[in-house]
Amino acid sequence: MKFSTDRLTIRPFQSEDLHDVFHIYKNEETCKYLLHDKWTDENMLKRFNEKVENRSLVKGTTLSLAVVNQTKVIGDLSVWYTDMRDTVEIGYSFSEEVSGKGYATEAVSSLVRMLFHEFQVHRIQANLDARNIASQKLCECIGMRKEAHFIQDFWNKNEWTDSLIYGMLLSDLK
Template sequence: MKLSTNRTLLRPFQPSDFSDTFAFYQREDVCQFLLHGPWTDENAMQMFEEKVQKNNFSTNNALQLAVEFEQQVIGDISIFPTDMPASVEIGYVFHPAYAGQGFALETLQAVINYLFETQKIHRIQAVLDKRNVASEKLCQRIGMRKEGDFKKDFWNKGMWTNTLIYGLLREEFYS
């Protein structure tokens, strides 16, 4: 699967993407709200190979897409099937050097359109750490609505964290 926007190409990860991807996943500021810590020299190749293997979306398989801008990987979009039919969870990570330039909005709009149009997905959700204000604003900008605000419901990195859930139905996207 490949998608393009005005500035980016979204495609499955390739082995040649390792150094670009490691450049942002090794950063503490990038991983602070993720379920894992920064990649290290010891675990980076294993973590990256998991992304490369997730290259075909289906009801049983997650898809990881590299976001390429000017022949460099600047981000990562994840699409995970949920336990409900025709429902997925999306996740996204971008190199901070590209923050505030509309790349996340642009790429997520293309992914959402693809999921609703091509894959006939019924519902898309995003689950995020409430401290990640930028991610919450992005969910709102792409038209998602807040469905849940859970207090200290998730144990991550030695602390209880608050979780937000945002959702978008196919009919809401086109209204």
């Protein structure tokens, strides 16, 4: 699966993407609200190879896609089916250096359209740490609505955190 936007190419990860992806995930700030800690020299190859292997969207697996600007990977999109029929969850991470340039909105918006139109999903959702204001803004910008705010419902990185759930249907597309 490969598709493009005005400024981006979105495609499966390739072996030569390792260092660009490591650059994204070695950043403490980028990983602050993710479920995993920042990548290290010791675990980067294992974590990256998992992304390379995730090349299709089928039940029981995660699809991982590289977001490429010119020749550099600047972001990572993930999609997986939930237990609910025709429902997927999305995740995304972008290099801190491209923050505020609209790349994340462009990539995630394009992904959402593809999921509705090519995969005929019924519902797309995103679960996020309530402290992640940038992610909340991105969800709202692409037409997702905040459907739930759970108070201290998730134990992550040695603390209780609030969770937000955003969701959208095809009819919510802007």
